[in-house]
Amino acid sequence: MLLSVFVNYWIGILLDKFRKQGKLLLTIAVAYNLGILYIFKYLNFSVDTLNRVTGAALTIPQIALPIGISFFTFQIMSYVIDVYRKQVEVQKNILDLALYISLFPQLIAGPIVRYVDVKNQIAQRGTSWEKFHAGVIRFAIGFSKKVLIADQLSSLVDTVFAGKYPSLWGHWVGILAYTLQIYFDFSGYSDMAIGMGKMFGFDFLENFNYPYISRSIKEFWRRWHISLSTWFRDYLYIPLGGSRKGKARTYVNLLIVFFLTGLWHGASFNFIVWGLFYAVFLIAERLGFEKVLKKMPVALQHIYSLFVIMIGWVFFRADTLGAAVDFIRGMFVPYGKDIAYLNVTLNPQYVFFLVMGILFSIPHTKAMKRVNASKIGRALYEVFVLLTFVLAIIYMVGSGYSPFLYFRF
Template sequence: MTFSTLSFIFLFLPVSLLVYHLIPAEKSIWRKAALLIFSVLFYVWGDAPSVLVLVISVLFNYISGQQIRMLSADAGNGLRRKVTVIVAVVVDVAVLGIFKYSRLALPVGMSFYTFSALSYVFDIYYGRVEDDGNVLNEMLYILFFPKLISGPIMQYKDFREQLVQKTAKNRYFTSGMHLFIIGLFKKVLIADNLSTAFHQISSLSQMAGLTAWLGMIFYSLELYFDFSGYSDMAIGLAGMFGFRIEKNFNYPYLSDGVTDFWRRWHISLGAWFRDYVYIPMGGNRCSREKQFRNLAVVWILTGLWHGNTLNFLFWGIYHGFFVILEKFAIGQKRLLIPKWLRILLTDLIAFVGWIFFFTPSIGGAFHYLGQMFGADGLGFANGASAYYLTSNLVLLILALICCGPLLTRLHDTLVYRGRKNMIYLSAALHVVLLIFCVANMVGSTYSTFLYFRF
């Protein structure tokens, strides 16, 4: 089951919300239990054969975390604590690797819930939480259905602060509904239509240069709206159940540098690698050579986390190269370049990188790059180029506008700074937007989220 299906929106979501909020907020343990049951049902509905792998992962990491917690009571158990956390990491990574790099079908969400499980173990090991051994809290943290399949990868220390609260924060409900509808709009009305345009182009055996450029742009925009749309929906759903999850995207295509881009794109994954890999290795508080090593390791692991082909490893090295180049060679000199040009260059680097996501091999990626510069001998533009540009021009303009905060700021200015009755106009606009999304879902073929494959 995914968020952008009619069965989720009109069956699973209203039933789970009704049951959850009918339980008095003071009876938090029953609310948690109900939410845990719905989370398991959500996963079973989408990938029943893999639920056993998920349950084993949850129980294994709970036992590992509690073993570390008990050993922490005695300072003399330092070595045993370290061995326990190493074993947990090795087992988790090995199991993920077996599924990711073999012919076995990768369980839905495994890359994400494995990192959540590791966060649980790490936060206990580093003493970032005063864990009380409550198995319900640990299970709900990993299985919480809004973030279970594709994140955001919320760290245990942040989630547990909300789990131990006696009452849920119901004030997040309205903003959660807003975010869910915005995310649905991004996915259904923008990403899915960009996907159609991209697949029309990618099915061509030969293409002119402009056609190839359009294909790269369509995919890059599709990936952003697909994944940021999912994240907005996940954060919105969490808010409807009284939980706060921080934003996962912050207008990344407005970044004026590669480092800035990765502070804005998939923020939770970047924070995970920063807190559990980069900083423990020394982070920035070490020699220049070790900083270089730390960044290289993080980007190699980032590439491997995304996929099981050389394309993803190359993609990780590619971005690591630009991050290291910007940090150690270019530095503040880049500020001499006009900001609009820095943004354009950053987007070009990111867009070219995404080619290694949608092509099946490194050779295919470089062939596609060649097509962008006329390798097929069809020149820069032809009739097909004109067709794909003109037939998708309105969609392209809408997508480019929505890459920035213009519409959000306009809405907030009208609603929160305008006349009091403007709030009713905002509600009406959200209803209309939801109707358009549902109509598009009814009349189109089901399209899953791109990041499910990772």
């Protein structure tokens, strides 16, 4: 990370000084950053794939994956690209650039913070009791989402994906649990990062906007991991031509973007298939299915979106492509043991956390407006949040180590 800061700092300085050589310097910067990411994240995968395809026996040392490398690499690339585009002024203080890259609240698992969004805050940010207070509440909400919902569903997810209780019912319960687990785990981390940022005077952009209420896959990607999807849109999709160069080129661009979106998540064919899976549906919606969707009842639009999302999460969670295919088959082929395993896969504790997950994955705008309408209502809400936070701490102390799911990416 420190080497990345040092190299990109000087490339930024040179970009600002030698504009005629801008394309060459930007190429060097992108090659360096992607090269570092490739060596640490994809080199082992590449060698293993080459060995399987060719029958070779190439060996290299196993390379440890530096935590947060995907996030801080994309952040520093956005800075260099924006300097090249003259969208931001070059940062001449290397410590300020290092602060941008090493901001610990969101360093490990996002959201991806762009330099343009925090450059003024790095130079001069305002701290206040009100902002610190808001940060504490936001942190408590994120922590509770992670510990009280995501972590409580993890054992159910692990049990189902391990195939211990095979049943059609169990497969659907398992993927529903994972759908909720990954949302509350990742959005919980984002809430905690945004909350900690506020405590120190930083305002990070939102990373989730209730993605499971989407009526199409296009809408889902506007609501899910917003910092990543907008990064790919602004720094890859639009430079490739976006939707400005005809339909065929648009579809190719979508395939490229979502191939790389999948690959960004990890060195695995599962993630590649997961990305391309979404690309297929996005292309289908552009080809005319979106118009058909809009004519359907709203409930059917939601069902379609959730169905596609849940099938996609199978590829994301399964260890191998074969395991993913087997799991999807298990979602549609009866085992004959559904009743026998009903009470095992869905005990009262799991039912409670599944229901809580569903309830809190949808917005309650009207209720929150009524709560915020009075000081007493707001105070009671914050007492509830802090009591839930204390309960989450008790749960955490009584359980084992449970890292955030996005640490692995």
